Amino acid sequence: MKGNEHSSRESRLGKREKRKKTNIILNSLIALVILLIIVVSAKIFFGGNNDEALQTDEQTASENEIKENENKTDDQAGDLEQEKEDEEEIEKAREGEEQAAEEKEEAEKAEEESEEDEKVVTEGGSSPDVEKTIENPAWEPVGTSQSGEHTAVYDQSAVDWQEMLQAISYATGVDQGNMTVWFLGNNGPNKSVGTISTKDQSEKYRVYIDWVDGQGWKPVKVEVLNEIN
Incomplete structure (x- = not known):
């Protein structure tokens, strides 16, 4: 068991x-x-x-x-x-x-x-060397940088001289760079006259300019020349 x-x-x-x-x-x-x-x-x-x-x-x-x-x-x-x-x-x-x-x-x-x-153009002029004379009432003074009482100065370094050449160039159409100045001098009180030509002398002019106070030089007459005297 x-x-x-x-x-x-x-x-x-x-x-x-x-x-x-x-x-x-x-x-x-x-x-x-x-x-x-x-x-x-x-x-x-x-x-x-x-x-x-x-x-x-x-x-x-x-x-x-x-x-x-x-x-x-x-x-x-x-x-x-x-x-x-x-x-x-x-x-x-x-x-x-x-x-x-x-x-x-x-x-x-x-x-x-x-x-x-x-323009008024006439044949001849003030001398035998003048071919014709040109006058133009439309011409104006060219302006000026000068002030006060004016006295013409015929010196190539003067401002007045340059302004006179500017008036001559304006009246003739000859650029100053192509311009030969044969003469530029007195023509009376506040009056000047210049003889110029182109460098090749194909164009020859005698130019009369007057001074206008405060406005500069004004062309009054241009003579076309036959020759330079």
């Missing part, structure tokens, strides 16, 4: 140990399953958020790029419009300058024609 009881006790202990091991294995499997569920859920949850965040970031970047491109397009359009306006302003200024130059040229031409119309 004792032998049977001992054998039965060992059998119960063996079963209890097997049940205990089985419980440990089952609990471990359950814990592992729960852990896997947690990991998968976390991955799904946070991964989804990351995807949404990434999608949002991409959308924002795309919108910013579109806005930036729109701004660039607007800036380029503004620059083109400004360039067009600048070109139009430059063109208007150029046209204005051309028109002013044309008007000035026309006015000078009209003035010259008016002076030509008023």
